[in-house]
Amino acid sequence: MNLLFKILGYVFAVLFTVGAVLQYNDPDSLNWIIIYGVAALISLLFALNKIVFVIPLIFGVISFIGFIYLYPSDFQGFDLNDGDIVTVELGREAFGLLIISIVLLVFAFQSKKKL
Template sequence: MKILNIFLAIIFILFAVVQFNDPDPYFWVAIYGAVAAVSVFAIRQKYNRPFLIFLMVICVVGSIYYFPGLIELFSDHEIGDIAKSMKAEKPFIEKSRESLGLMMAFVVVFFQYSQAVKQKKHLSS
């Protein structure tokens, strides 16, 4: 698990770094930075379950907020359009990326939460 957590921490640090040129960097750097931090703490098996729950809620709510862009991508465009450059007349590209980014963040935080639950069960038995 340690290697996986190191990998996740590095990936989400990189995700946070590339957000600095985004129009709304504060939100994305905070989210991806928080996921990276959770992964760093998980390396030492340190978990804050209330914070993990809070982060999962933020990721789910945010992903739902941006989800219409993902629906538009899949229903009206080619899946490869997600890799094209952003244009003002194609906001679905950015919304799709943001929804998927929050989904990935949720998966990682959910994984960390499940590890925290396993750790608590192991310690209490």
């Protein structure tokens, strides 16, 4: 595996772990801790070269579907001063899923490339 992708795997494992920890005060924290925790685990397994491409592919596609589902029809930004708290929260959650989706799909295609 390319050293750059190995480093990215470790970096995103740490970032997603931090994201999971920061969810402790969210109203639906358990859901998001699990989502970010799974993304962190997949990233770590990718960095360790211990995962087949189908796992990040499936979770990447599911995350993208989640992004589409949660994306608010009237996106108002990420700052609470930008608009309604519910819409802002949905936007933040949706874009979190988009980031997870992009990272995991990149890892999936990188894993497939090495086969």
